[in-house]
Amino acid sequence: xxxxxxxxxxxxxxxxxxxxxxxxxxxxxxxxxxxxxxxxxxxxxxxxxxxxxxxxxxxxxxxxxxxxxxxxxxxxxxxxxxxxxxxxxxxxxxxxxxxxxxxxxxxxxxxxxxxxxxxxxxxxxxxxxxxxxxxxxxxxxxxxxxxxxxxxxxxxxxxxxxxxxxxxxxxxxxxxxxxxxxxxxxxxxxxxxxxxxxxxxxxxxxxxxxxxxxxxxxxxxxxxxxxxxxxxxxxxxxxxxxxxxxxxxxxxxxxxxxxxxxxxxxxxxxxxxxxxxxx
Amino acid sequence: xxxxxxxxxxxxxxxxxxxxxxxxxxxxxxxxxxxxxxxxxxxxxxxxxxxxxxxxxxxxxxxxxxxxxxxxxxxxxxxxxxxxxxxxxxxxxxxxxxxxxxxxxxxxxxxxxxxxxxxxxxxxxxxxxxxxxxxxxxxxxxxxxxxxxxxxxxxxxxxxxxxxxxxxxxxxxxxxxxxxxxxxxxxxxxxxxxxxxxxxxxxxxxxxxxxxxxxxxxxxxxxxxxxxxxxxxxxxxxxxxxxxxxxxxxxxxxxxxxxxxxxxxxxxxxxxxxxxxxxxxxxxxxxxxxxxxxxxxxxxxxxxxxxxxxxxxxxxxxxxxxxxx
Numbered sequence: 067x068x069x070x071x072x073x074x075x076x077x078x079x080x081x082x083x084x085x086x087x088x089x090x091x092x093x094x095x096x097x098x099x100x101x102x103x104x105x106x107x108x109x110x111x112x113x114x115x116x117x118x119x120x121x122x123x124x125x126x127x128x129x130x131x132x133x134x135x136x137x138x139x140x141x142x143x144x145x146x147x148x149x150x151x152x153x154x155x156x157x158x159x160x161x162x163x164x165x166x167x168x169x170x171x172x173x174x175x176x177x178x179x180x181x182x183x184x185x186x187x188x189x190x191x192x193x194x195x196x197x198x199x200x201x202x203x204x205x206x207x208x209x210x211x212x213x214x215x216x217x218x219x220x221x222x223x224x225x226x227x228x229x230x231x232x233x234x235x236x237x238x239x240x241x242x243x244x245x246x247x248x249x250x251x252x253x254x255x256x257x258x259x260x261x262x263x264x265x266x267x268x269x270x271x272x273x274x275x276x277x278x279x280x281x282x283x284x285x286x287x288x289x290x291x292x293x294x295x296x297x298x299x300x301x302x303x304x305x306x307x308x309x310x311x312x313x314x315x316x317x318x319x320x321x322x323x324x325x326x327x328x329x330x331x332x333x334x335x336x337x338x339x340x341x342x343x344x345x
Numbered sequence: 346x347x348x349x350x351x352x353x354x355x356x357x358x359x360x361x362x363x364x365x366x367x368x369x370x371x372x373x374x375x376x377x378x379x380x381x382x383x384x385x386x387x388x389x390x391x392x393x394x395x396x397x398x399x400x401x402x403x404x405x406x407x408x409x410x411x412x413x414x415x416x417x418x419x420x421x422x423x424x425x426x427x428x429x430x431x432x433x434x435x436x437x438x439x440x441x442x443x444x445x446x447x448x449x450x451x452x453x454x455x456x457x458x459x460x461x462x463x464x465x466x467x468x469x470x471x472x473x474x475x476x477x478x479x480x481x482x483x484x485x486x487x488x489x490x491x492x493x494x495x496x497x498x499x500x501x502x503x504x505x506x507x508x509x510x511x512x513x514x515x516x517x518x519x520x521x522x523x524x525x526x527x528x529x530x531x532x533x534x535x536x537x538x539x540x541x542x543x544x545x546x547x548x549x550x551x552x553x554x555x556x557x558x559x560x561x562x563x564x565x566x567x568x569x570x571x572x573x574x575x576x577x578x579x580x581x582x583x584x585x586x587x588x589x590x591x592x593x594x595x596x597x598x599x600x601x602x603x604x605x606x607x608x609x610x611x612x613x614x615x616x617x618x619x620x621x622x623x624x625x626x627x628x629x630x631x632x633x634x635x636x637x638x639x640x641x642x643x644x645x646x647x648x649x650x651x652x653x654x655x656x657x658x659x660x661x662x663x664x665x666x667x668x669x670x
Contacts, residue, residue: 080466083459084477090492090542091480093503097495106501156383163380175381176669177660182392184656186603188623189645192630192638193398194391199412216391219384277485279606284631295487299610302491309495316488327483328476 091320097313098122105310121314125301133290135318138297142276145207145293149214149275150268156215157222157267158230158260164223165230179220187217191284198285205287213281218271225270229263230256273323294319396649403646407638417639424643428629433617434644437625444533444621445601451541452597453590456548461578463549464556475550482546490610493539497525529619532612539607544600548593555586588666595659599652622648 097105098121100114126135164172194213195204203209233256241251282293292300298315305312403424405417428434459478463471484492497504499522508520525531559582567577583590605623612619614628626648630641663669 076462076465077467077470079462080470080474083462084474087477087481087542087546090489090496091484093496094488094492108506110501110503110506156387159380160384163377167377167380169377172377173669175385177664178388180660180663180669181653181656182388184599184652184659185392185396186623186645186648186652188603188605189399189626189649190392190395191627192641192645193395193402195631196398196402196407196412196638197395213391216387219387220392223384273483277487279487279609280627295485298487298491302494302610307498307500309498309501312491313495316491320484320488323485324480324483327479 091324094313094320095317097309098317100310102310121310122318124311125315125318133292135297137290138292138294139318141207141291142294145211145214146272146275148208148211149218150271152211153215153218153222153271154264154268156219157226158264160219160223161226161230162256165227179224183220183224188280191280194281195284204285205291207291210282210285210293211275213285214271214275214278217278218274222267222271225267226260226263229260229266233259269326272326276323399642399645399649402639402642405639405642407642408635411638412636420639424640427640428643428647433620434625436618437620437622438647440529440533440620441602441622444537444604445598448537448540448544448601448604449594449597451537452544452548452601453593455541456545456593457552457590459545459549460552460556461582463553475553478546478549481542482544482550484543486543486606487610489539489543490607493535493542493607494526494611497535499524526612526616532608532616532619536604536608536611539611540601540604544597548597551589551593552586555589556582559585588662591662592659595655595662598655599659602652602655603648 096113099117099119100111101116101118101120104111104115163169164176198204198209198213201209203212237255237259238251241255246254277295278293279295279299282296283299286292286296289300298312298319301315302312402417404419404421405411405424406420407417411417463475463478466474496502499505504525505520505523508516508523509518523531525535563581563585564577567581572580603623604621605627608619608621608624609627614624614632617628620628622644626641626644629644630636630638
């Protein structure tokens with residue numbers, strides 16, 4: 067094979083990979099905009115011939131389970147943001163500890179973080195159900211948030227510690243010599259430099275909370291407390307094969323995550339590798 | 346995720362430095378403990394304590410009355426006796442193991458190939474394809490499961506339409522009304538495609554990051570010596586990236602072993618024949634009007650113990666690579 071033919075083959079393979087990766091999501095969005103006769107026609111229409119917003123209208127204004135769509139959206143957003151803020155804060159403290167100090171049990175702590183990342187949420191749902199019931203936090207969004215914080219925290223620390231470690235110690239020392247206290251040093255020196263790491267961590271926790279299914283499904287009983295994934299599952303179970311509205315609802319759940327992901331894609335990959343700088 | 350990235354950085358056969366020498370302590374010794382205290386509290390309360398509870402509850406009867414506040418009664422090993430003598434448990438375990446074996450193999454294979462491909466593409470094309478691959482990764486599991494239910498649906502589903510177009514001698518006929526979700530093998534085929542589609546990007550990106558760290562001279566030397574791509578991969582790339590592959594293998598096993606959401610959406614709690622261990626456990630615990638949390642905990646204990654064994658391998662690899670130093 068000569069050089070240009072080989073290059074062509076490699077690029078063609080690249081296009082193929084791209085198409086396979088994107089197709090299911092494309093098909094979801096395409097279905098969401100098609101009128102019913104195009105969705106169920108004997109020969110599939112690759113793109114909507116007569117795009118319609120009727121399915122989105124049904125999902126957003128028709129309400130699912132007699133609750134408006136925006137309630138579910140707000141529930142999801144609230145839980146995700148609270149998870150991001152609290153776990154980000156706790157992770158920053160702990161990451162500073164492991165990246166900046168040598169202390170007894172430091173290795174034990176790090177190993178523990180590795181182990182708890184692997185604990186199956188699917189198993190813990192049973193005791194946590196019992197615990198939340200005892201604490202009267204079942205069927206409540208704060209209760210759900212607390213659980214999400216616990217599950218987002220270990221990886222957040224692992225991710226952040228690389229960023230904290232990457233801040234040159236000399237900068238901190240210079241700040242002390244200039245007479246700044248620990249709090250001021252933290253705000254003026256550490257925080258701006260760790261910011262990209264916090265962004266990467268926040269995206270991770272946001273997606274963890276936004277996508278989570280099993281806890282929300284088990285803990286939330288009232289329909290007006292549902293988060294978007296539970297609303298989607300409920301809707302899917304109820305309407306069965308009415309794919310137009312189901313795909314519209316799926317699109318509404320998915321687009322924020324994908325947009326977020328693509329927006330920060332480069333930083334995320336850079337973050338993942340930068341996190342590798344050891345602490 | 347970052348842990349693999351870390352592995353990536355250290356991959357190319359560098360000499361691993363020993364644990365860093367303790368630096369001079371300049372600050373009060375209780376500082377770091379204060380900083381990790383909130384984390385310890387959260388993790389202890391939400392992860393460790395429940396893990397202990399699973400163990401305790403698997404020897405107890407925990408039903409509606411106990412949920413109402415009565416103390417749990419101890420039942421000895423009755424819960425374990427019951428699940429171990431339940432054919433459905435063994436079938437679910439078999440499904441879990443077979444599925445994990447197939448899905449992990451495919452994920453690593455496809456992910457590695459795509460990673461190698463991304464490395465060979467020009468930089469703009471590579472960014473473009475990586476962007477598309479990221480979309481598969483970013484899709485929430487619940488949406489992925491619903492999209493694949495639609496693609497493989499029996500009315501208007503794209504896959505059945507396509508299979509019907511193909512010649513009968515190749516794929517057989519009568520696909521139009523084929524229901525993919527009423528028999529385990531077909532359901533697991535869809536599940537495998539769905540899960541591999543979502544998990545290969547992570548492998549691809551990690552492998553790509555690893556490849557970027559391999560010095561180019563090695564490949565030039567291999568080329569000069571007349572080594573083909575197959576040989577180059579097994580003689581240079583694979584040995585250098587072995588730590589990454591190890592971590593990716595272990596993580597994939599762990600993730601695919603506990604798949605819940607996708608199977609729950611595609612097949613559900615009513616379809617007991619298609620259960621895997623996670624669904625079996627969930628169904629025992631919450632499936633009926635009478636929750637049987639003790640029985641569910643016994644199944645959860647089995648799942649957790651299996652995963653902890655795999656995790657032990659993972660921790661060993663990470664410690665060896667000096668990640669916890």
